[in-house]
Amino acid sequence: MELRLARAFVVTADEGHVGRAAARLHVTQPTLSRQVAALEKALGVPLFDRTRRQLALTPAGEVFLAGARDLVRRADELADAARRAHRGELGVLRVGFVQSATFDALPRLLSRFREAWPSVRVAVMAMTTLRQLTALADDRIDAGLLRPPVDAPDLRSRTLSHDELYAALPGTHPLARRRRVSLADLAGERFVLYSRQSGPSVHDTIVGHCRAAGFSPDIVQEAEDVQTIAALVAANLGVSLLISPTPHTDEKAVVYRPLVEDLPRWEMALAWSAQNKSPVLARLLEITPR
Known part of the structure; x- marks a missing residue:
């Protein structure tokens, strides 16, 4: 019929x-x-x-x-x-994100997208920058919120923010009473840092800043996500250096202080593959600031 x-x-x-x-x-x-x-x-x-x-x-x-x-x-x-x-008004948008994107970039971007295209289902996956680059190339995600550089020839990116490095201190630490902290103040402290395996560029850059300040950090614990690092700092296992925005915590447990040093800021970027012709990706790019 x-x-x-x-x-x-x-x-x-x-x-x-x-x-x-x-x-x-x-x-x-x-x-x-x-x-x-x-x-x-x-x-x-x-x-x-x-x-x-x-x-x-x-x-x-x-x-x-x-x-x-x-x-x-x-x-x-x-x-x-x-x-x-x-037209990109229905479908599934697959987005990878680094942990530090959860405090500003991810909710800001996706809330704007959901307001514009409420019928598109958004699937989000926490992934390191390295894993996102592979997932973008393999078409397992449509877009990624990550920390540049993005060197793959088929990938494109837009910078969403430039973020500072903050000192994360236990609430009872003597330095917590200061408004700003210098890297040199942290010499001799035990450190909880990002795992090098999960993000070698972040790990190596932070260690490099410490060495430029005259010391090598005594790393007693590593973690793959910022929430775990903040929890370990709250447990007084050590101090840390975290990229802003930082997790929301009770200041009696953890405080975040800007650094005295004028260090290069960290980019947060949206990345995607130029080969991906998904209509929902095109809609995301429409509402992403250039």
Whole structure:
């Protein structure tokens, strides 16, 4: 059974008049009559009682109408969904993010996206920058919130913020009373740092800053995410250096202090593959600041 024939039958039944139905369908009356006749032939039963002066359904036509109306409605909905998916108004947006993006960049960007395209489902995955670069190249995510550099030739990026390095101190630490802390003040302290395995560039840069200040940090514990680092600092296992924005914590447990040194800031960027032609990705890029 062809969908156009089912639609012709439903409109004719709803209008109760061949002329009005033909006008609604933008066809001639003879064409509409042939379509209804073709449907009846395919089904092997009459759908309209042609012995009466007014157009009326047969018992078979009444039974068939309910299902045919539902079929046409579902086909229209499916066609509309396909068009909306093509425009990027439906579908799934897959986003990877580094932990430090959860405190500002991720909620800020995705709340704006959800407001603009509420019917798109957003799937988020916590991933290191290195894992995101691989996932973007393998088309396992559409976009990533990460820390540059992004050196792969097929990847593109937009900088969302430039973030400072902060000292994370136990709330009872003597340095917690200061408004700003210098790196040299942290010489001799035990450190809790990002795992080098999870982010070698972040780890190596922080260690490099410490060495430039005249000491090598005594790293007693490493962690892959910033929440764990903050928890370990709160447990008084050591101090740390964290990229802002920092986790929300009770200042009695952990305090964050800006550094005296004027250090290079860390970029937070949105990255994507130039080969990814996903319509929902295009919508994300539309609302991402350039």
